[in-house]
Amino acid sequence: xxxCDFTPERYQSLAYSRVLEIHKQHxxxxxxxxxxxxxxxxxxxxxxxxxxxxxxxxDFFSGIVTVSVGHCHPKVNAAAQxxxxxxxxxxxxxxxxxxxEYAEKLxxxxxxxxxxxxxxxxxxxxxxxxxxxxxxHSNSTDIISFRGAYHGCSPYTLGLTNVGIYKMxxxxxxxxxxxxxxxxxxxxxxxxxxxxxxVQTIRKCSCAPDCCQAKDQYIEQFKDTLxxxxxxxxxGFFAEPIQGVNGVxxxxxxxxxxxxxxxxxxxxxxxxxxxxxxxxxxxSHFWGFQTHDVLPDIVTMAxxxxxxxxxxxxxxxxxxxxxxxxxxxxxxxxxxxxxxxAVGSAVLEVIKEENLQENSQEVGTYMLLKLAKLRDEFExxxxxxxxxxxxxxxMVKDKESRQPLPREEVNQIHHDCKCxxxxxxxxxxxxxxxxxxxxxxxxxxxxxxxVEVFRSALIQHMERRAK
Numbered sequence: 001x002x003x004c005d006f007t008p009e010r011y012q013s014l015a016y017s018r019v020l021e022i023h024k025q026h027x028x029x030x031x032x033x034x035x036x037x038x039x040x041x042x043x044x045x046x047x048x049x050x051x052x053x054x055x056x057x058x059d060f061f062s063g064i065v066t067v068s069v070g071h072c073h074p075k076v077n078a079a080a081q082x083x084x085x086x087x088x089x090x091x092x093x094x095x096x097x098x099x100x101e102y103a104e105k106l107x108x109x110x111x112x113x114x115x116x117x118x119x120x121x122x123x124x125x126x127x128x129x130x131x132x133x134x135x136x137h138s139n140s141t142d143i144i145s146f147r148g149a150y151h152g153c154s155p156y157t158l159g160l161t162n163v164g165i166y167k168m169x170x171x172x173x174x175x176x177x178x179x180x181x182x183x184x185x186x187x188x189x190x191x192x193x194x195x196x197x198x199v200q201t202i203r204k205c206s207c208a209p210d211c212c213q214a215k216d217q218y219i220e221q222f223k224d225t226l227x228x229x230x231x232x233x234x235x236g237f238f239a240e241p242i243q244g245v246n247g248v249x250x251x252x253x254x255x256x257x258x259x260x261x262x263x264x265x266x267x268x269x270x271x272x273x274x275x276x277x278x279x280x281x282x283x284s285h286f287w288g289f290q291t292h293d294v295l296p297d298i299v300t301m302a303x304x305x306x307x308x309x310x311x312x313x314x315x316x317x318x319x320x321x322x323x324x325x326x327x328x329x330x331x332x333x334x335x336x337x338x339x340x341x342a343v344g345s346a347v348l349e350v351i352k353e354e355n356l357q358e359n360s361q362e363v364g365t366y367m368l369l370k371l372a373k374l375r376d377e378f379e380x381x382x383x384x385x386x387x388x389x390x391x392x393x394x395m396v397k398d399k400e401s402r403q404p405l406p407r408e409e410v411n412q413i414h415h416d417c418k419c420x421x422x423x424x425x426x427x428x429x430x431x432x433x434x435x436x437x438x439x440x441x442x443x444x445x446x447x448x449x450x451v452e453v454f455r456s457a458l459i460q461h462m463e464r465r466a467k
Contacts, residue, residue, distance in 0.1 A: 061438070274289070392433045416461070424454075
């Protein structure tokens with residue numbers, strides 16, 4: 001494990017057994033925690049986490065793609081502490097300078113005409129508001145999203161989210177229509193030139209590097225959705241630039257550009273969900289939509305915007321903002337509060353001052369290429385994909401069938417990584433994909449350690465299989 005010059009405080013809170021007891025009695029019974037014995041975390045420092053026993057872990061999931069600049073970054077901490085002693089809350093019925101300073105900073109990072117900022121508190125809230133904007137502006141109802149998409153878990157956004165475990169057998173999210181996800185690893189079409197990544201799928205195709213037949217086939221499916229499943233005029237289309245919860249799924253190059261054009265022809269607006277992909281994480285660009293050479297009408301963002309502080313935003317055009325305000329008085333008690341704006345401004349400054357977007361590009365590409373060697377070495381590693389520091393490793397029974405590795409086997413590999421000091425995430429419809437999305441400050445020696453841990457866990461798994 002690479003060295004760390006930080007010593008955590010001694011844990012002096014609840015006993016682990018008492019934590020489990022309280023959790024069982026008083027917290028949600030929905031099972032979300034990783035591992036049979038969930039980690040009880042105590043302190044964080046940059047890319048490191050420490051549990052209640054003092055064990056150190058390299059955090060390669062960053063609180064589900066949220067801790068963008070590192071745990072307890074000193075500059076972000078200092079900004080929060082200064083504001084704590086000055087002013088916590090006003091609500092929007094009074095002005096405070098921080099919201100104006102932050103709106104100016106954030107809007108400067110987006111192209112014209114995306115210049116009107118609505119501040120909220122979470123990604124689900126941001127996507128809720130974007131749905132409302134799309135319908136208010138278009139005067140239509142139907143909104144399209146991909147199968148495998150995750151856009152939130154509120155009653156409204158559940159209609160956009162198309163991952164089975166989040167669905168209910170009660171009415172919710174009316175007016176939302178799923179369409180085929182252009183998944184070039186699992187879908188009916190895909191090959192070796194399709195995606196914007198240093199690592200391509202193992203599927204072969206006859207396409208030239210600058211031409212993608214898979215993209216054309218998936219566009220035909222999108223047209224079919226427009227022809228059969230929605231009204232002649234639609235409200236909009238939501239897309240993550242790279243699907244996160246579904247296991248870092250990338251689309252064929254050029255797909256979103258054509259899809260956006262088709263949506264605009266139907267009078268709809270296009271919404272880029274940058275909750276996981278934004279703020280430089282993909283390396284080559286600050287926003288994920290820029291990697292597709294598209295200009296959305298609405299952009300939603302959360303998670304990395306506040307490095308773990310609860311804040312989110314919707315950025316749109318003046319025309320769409322006016323369409324909303326003509327229809328309703330939009331109000332948010334905590335959105336844009338002084339604490340959130342102080343933290344958000346500090347995060348933007350750290351990303352720029354420490355060149356974290358450039359680091360995402362360099363270190364992320366380095367990691368992708370190292371992980372691709374593991375795919376070539378192990379039959380159960382079916383795909384390595386992603387861009388910058390948003391990476392997926394899909395586990396399969398074998399490369400020919402591409403069927404998901406059984407959950408219990410993936411669980412064991414996941415647990416073995418934790419035992420060796422590496423924390424990674426999970427995704428995919430069958431939880432078969434490991435998600436890697438560390439803070440953007442990680443280094444190549446830490447990548448070397450993580451890849452070696454993952455390789456060791458794979459070897460242990462193959463040895464268990466052999467017995």
